[in-house]
Amino acid sequence: MLMRKFLEIAHDSNQYRQACLLRNAVLRQPLGLSLYDEDLDAEASYRHFGVFVGNELAGCLVIIPLESNKVQLKQMAVEDEFRGKGFGRLLLEEVQECLIASGVKEIRLHARETALGFYERLGFVGEGARFLEVSIPHQVMWKRIRQD
Numbered sequence: 001m002l003m004r005k006f007l008e009i010a011h012d013s014n015q016y017r018q019a020c021l022l023r024n025a026v027l028r029q030p031l032g033l034s035l036y037d038e039d040l041d042a043e044a045s046y047r048h049f050g051v052f053v054g055n056e057l058a059g060c061l062v063i064i065p066l067e068s069n070k071v072q073l074k075q076m077a078v079e080d081e082f083r084g085k086g087f088g089r090l091l092l093e094e095v096q097e098c099l100i101a102s103g104v105k106e107i108r109l110h111a112r113e114t115a116l117g118f119y120e121r122l123g124f125v126g127e128g129a130r131f132l133e134v135s136i137p138h139q140v141m142w143k144r145i146r147q148d
C-alpha cells in the first residue's frame with residue numbers, strides 16, 4: 001500500500017503551484033485549454049486540498065465558500081497513474097471531515113458526465129438537466145454533510 005498524506009494546501013505555496021499543474025494537465029490540456037489563461041486571483045480566498053505520495057501530488061481539489069454554510073467543490077483531479085486506487089475517495093472523504101469541522105452543511109459541484117458515478121459512490125445526488133461547461137456535458141450534484 002502506498003503511503004498517502006492528506007493536506008490542506010496554502011495558496012501561496014509550492015504545493016499550490018503543483019496543484020495548478022495537475023489541474024491544468026488533467027482538466028484543461030486535454031480540451032485544448034490552459035488553466036493559466038483563466039483569472040486565478042480569486043483562488044487566494046478559496047481552500048485547496050491535496051493527497052500526496054511522498055512529495056508527489058496524486059490528487060487535488062478546490063473549495064469555494066458560498067452563502068448559508070454551503071461550498072462549491074471544483075476541479076477535482078487525480079493524476080492518471082493513481083486513478084482507480086482510492087485516492088479520489090480518500091481526498092473527498094478527508095475534505096468532507098474538514099468541512100464538517102468548519103460548520104459547512106452542504107457541498108455542491110458541477111460533475112462531468114464521466115465522473116457522475118464517482119460522486120454517486122461518495123453519496124452525491126444529481127439535480128436538474130445536463131449542461132455544457134468547458135464544452136463537455138456536466139450536471140449539478142450536491143451532498144448534505146451536516147444535519148444540524
Ligand SMILES: CC(C)(COP(=O)(O)OP(=O)(O)OC[C@H]1O[C@@H](n2cnc3c(N)ncnc32)[C@H](O)[C@@H]1OP(=O)(O)O)[C@@H](O)C(=O)NCCC(=O)NCCS
Pocket residue numbers: 026027075076077078079082083084085086087088089090110111112114115116117118121
Ligand atoms: C473522477 C476521479 C477524480 C476519481 O478519482 P479516483 O482516484 O480514480 O477514484 P477512486 O479510485 O477513489 O474511486 C472511488 C470509487 O468511485 C468509483 N469510481 C471512480 N471513478 C468512477 C467513474 N468515473 N465512474 C463511476 N465510478 C467511479 C470507484 O470504483 C470507487 O468505488 P468504491 O470505492 O465504492 O469501490 C478521477 O478519475 C479523475 O481525476 N478523473 C479525471 C478528471 C475528472 O473527471 N475530474 C472530475 C471533474 S468533475
